[in-house]
Amino acid sequence: MAIRGNHYDAAFEAYLRARKTPYVAVDEQRRALLEDASLKSMDFIVYSRHPKNLLVDVKGRRYPSGDAEHGHRFENWATAEDIPSLLTWERVFGEGFRAVLVFAYHVVSAPALRDFEELFQFRERTYAFFGVWVNDYQTAMQTRSASWQTVAVPSDSFREMRFPIARFLTDAPP
Numbered sequence: 001m002a003i004r005g006n007h008y009d010a011a012f013e014a015y016l017r018a019r020k021t022p023y024v025a026v027d028e029q030r031r032a033l034l035e036d037a038s039l040k041s042m043d044f045i046v047y048s049r050h051p052k053n054l055l056v057d058v059k060g061r062r063y064p065s066g067d068a069e070h071g072h073r074f075e076n077w078a079t080a081e082d083i084p085s086l087l088t089w090e091r092v093f094g095e096g097f098r099a100v101l102v103f104a105y106h107v108v109s110a111p112a113l114r115d116f117e118e119l120f121q122f123r124e125r126t127y128a129f130f131g132v133w134v135n136d137y138q139t140a141m142q143t144r145s146a147s148w149q150t151v152a153v154p155s156d157s158f159r160e161m162r163f164p165i166a167r168f169l170t171d172a173p174p
Helices: 007-018 082-093 110-115 134-140 155-161
Strands: 023-025 032-034 037-039 044-046 053-063 097-107 120-122 125-133 142-145 150-152
Touching (some): 007 044, 007 097, 097 134
Antiparallel strands (some): 097 125, 142 150
């Protein structure tokens, strides 16, 4: 397992290892140069039993965010740069690959545990992982903050497009 300072990435990597899912961890410290442009790297290349392999960018979020009892549920923001970078990687890798955002939720309150069907324990923390196809996310995304250059999907749309990550790793596509 790679040494990762980001506990969300480390937890997702441990999840893949626990499932015995083949993957390659990408060195996020180095940006790729493609067509004379700097391109943000994905976090993992995951070999799935799904018809397409996955180009994964992990987005770590607390669940709930803010106040542990009354905070927001299912924060799903990303940087505006994440989406076109992942879609470019999808094009570069070709037909056998598909870009997905994996939202790794660190569940921080006991009552919130019942909001999830599948949980994963890692380093004394509890996580839930959901995936969203990047092209679906792009279609529904809106600017969250112009100054921070972030985007997000409205809650109702996000609930419809997200699936537990296990569905992205099996034979049946979500």
